Amino acid sequence: MKLEAYKNKRVLVTGHTGFKGSWLCEWLLALGAEVHGFALEPPTRPSLFKQLKLARRIASHTIGDVRDLPAVVRTMRRVKPDFIFHLAAQPLVRLSYEKPVDTFETNVMGTVNVLEAARRVYGLGRTQFGHQDCGCGHKSNGHRLSIICITTDKCYENRETSHPYRENEPMGGYDPYSCSKGCDELLISSYRRSFFGTSDSPVWVASARAGNVIGGGDWAKDRIVPDCMRALAKGQPIPVRNKVSTRPWQHVLEPLSGYLTLGAAVAARERFDEVCGGFNFGPDPKDNRTVRELVEEILKWRAGAWVDRSDPAAVHEAGLLNLDIRKARRILGWKPRWGFEETVRQTADWYSSVENGADPIEITQRQIGEYTLRT
Numbered sequence: 237m238k239l240e241a242y243k244n245k246r247v248l249v250t251g252h253t254g255f256k257g258s259w260l261c262e263w264l265l266a267l268g269a270e271v272h273g274f275a276l277e278p279p280t281r282p283s284l285f286k287q288l289k290l291a292r293r294i295a296s297h298t299i300g301d302v303r304d305l306p307a308v309v310r311t312m313r314r315v316k317p318d319f320i321f322h323l324a325a326q327p328l329v330r331l332s333y334e335k336p337v338d339t340f341e342t343n344v345m346g347t348v349n350v351l352e353a354a355r356r357v358y359g360l361g362r363t364q365f366g367h368q369d370c371g372c373g374h375k376s377n378g379h380r381l382s383i384i385c386i387t388t389d390k391c392y393e394n395r396e397t398s399h400p401y402r403e404n405e406p407m408g409g410y411d412p413y414s415c416s417k418g419c420d421e422l423l424i425s426s427y428r429r430s431f432f433g434t435s436d437s438p439v440w441v442a443s444a445r446a447g448n449v450i451g452g453g454d455w456a457k458d459r460i461v462p463d464c465m466r467a468l469a470k471g472q473p474i475p476v477r478n479k480v481s482t483r484p485w486q487h488v489l490e491p492l493s494g495y496l497t498l499g500a501a502v503a504a505r506e507r508f509d510e511v512c513g514g515f516n517f518g519p520d521p522k523d524n525r526t527v528r529e530l531v532e533e534i535l536k537w538r539a540g541a542w543v544d545r546s547d548p549a550a551v552h553e554a555g556l557l558n559l560d561i562r563k564a565r566r567i568l569g570w571k572p573r574w575g576f577e578e579t580v581r582q583t584a585d586w587y588s589s590v591e592n593g594a595d596p597i598e599i600t601q602r603q604i605g606e607y608t609l610r611t
Contacts, residue, residue: 241500243268248317250274250302250350251324252294255454256386258284259488260321261294262600263496272296272315274308275324284453287596302346308353319499320383322350329390330458332413343416344423347385351427354381354439360431381439382502384495389447389484389518389559390414391421400521400560403445403514421445421514428512435508442502446491446517447484447559450530450579452586452599454488460527464534464542465587474535474542479528484518484559487579489607490572491517497570510567518559523576533577537584573610582606 247264251257252273264271271294278285291297296315300307302324312320325343326332332339354360358381392401393408407422409415424443432439450461460476467474494517501511525533531542564570574582582603589599 239267239496239500241503242319242496244270245318246270246272246295246315247319247321248272248274248312248315250320250322250346252290252297253278253283253285254323254327255280255284255451255456256449256488256492257323258288258290258453259451259600260323260492260495261290262288262597263489263492263604265293266601266604267496269319270295272298272311272317274298274300274302274311276301280455280457282455284455284596284600287453287590288600289597302349303341305349305352308349309356312353312357316379317381318379319503320350320354320381321495321499322347322383322385325386326413326416328456328458329411329413332411332416336412339412340416340419343413344419347420348423348427350383350385351424351431351441354383355427355431358438360437360439379438380503380505382499383439383441384499384502385420385424385441385443386495387417387420387424387443387445387514388414389445389516389557391417391445392557393418394557396557398558400558401516402560403516403563424514432512435505440502440505440508440512442498442512443514444491444495444498444517445514445559446494447486447519447557449486449488449491450583451488452583452590452603453596460530461534461583464531464538468538468540469591471540474531474540475545476527476531476542477545479526479531479544479546481527482524482557483527483530484524484557485530485576485579486517486519486523486572487574487582487607489604490519490574490579493573493607494564494568494570497568498564501568507567515564515568516559516561517564517570518561519572520575521558523572523579524558525576530580533580534584537581538588573607
């Protein structure tokens, strides 16, 4: 990975208070970036964001809602970012059944607002006469912006076969969360073609689709690794809902390395038609494992047991999903670095180390260093 593109650059991360956003901020700081964040308050207690003390370590920490377009516009004008990584989202499948309207508002309109803010701030828009003018009076003045919108592997119309999905396959989504992310991909494509559709545009946009991520510092409800760690810390058996479901498990640093690599490629302002599109970032096929295999691998590193909590009446969750990552390999030179066993080992080590008194900042920085040194 050649990530020198971020040194001394202004990077705006939406959703920076979340699990993936916190890891991304920590990595960007290590790369010498000037990091700015825009998000709601941390969504969990405890939270990795607070454990890493990021509120006082990044350049600016703005509490805001991506559903608030004026707030997004104000932040973008103030920060004048070189890069935006848009991670802000309602990320949970099961919660999307309980709160479908909030899920669609946050995930769909939030993405619209980030792209619309870029359009307004950079004065981009097509009139009937073909001129670029959105009527706001602001122009780019030569400044260039690279936007990476983070969606999910669940954006595809999943038929739950062994077929790995390629980037040009139909969008879909059974549950509200997955559907919202399929909508995201369609609207990203629409904004790119309508307003950022030429290589001389000051704004270039790409999207990134990753699978199920695990890693230290995830404290969300209804995710298997946090469920494991909470149960083990209490000396209780791990409750497992979907033991036979297969997921493309990967350490959080894997997709983040993809996002950063993609962002650097977009910022190079070369190969517009190749880099301004959707990219899958997933593990090697051999690392697609069942939930049961994941739990039993965790128990190799932490003493405990698990119990089957399958519920035949539970809401639908995908049982099988595979990604084809050849496009990222071919165009970006990206490939996964940590296999399944190493991913679980690093995850279990983070939680155990912090539980035993280690500084979360130190263990997080150490794992980023170990990951980047791996060839």
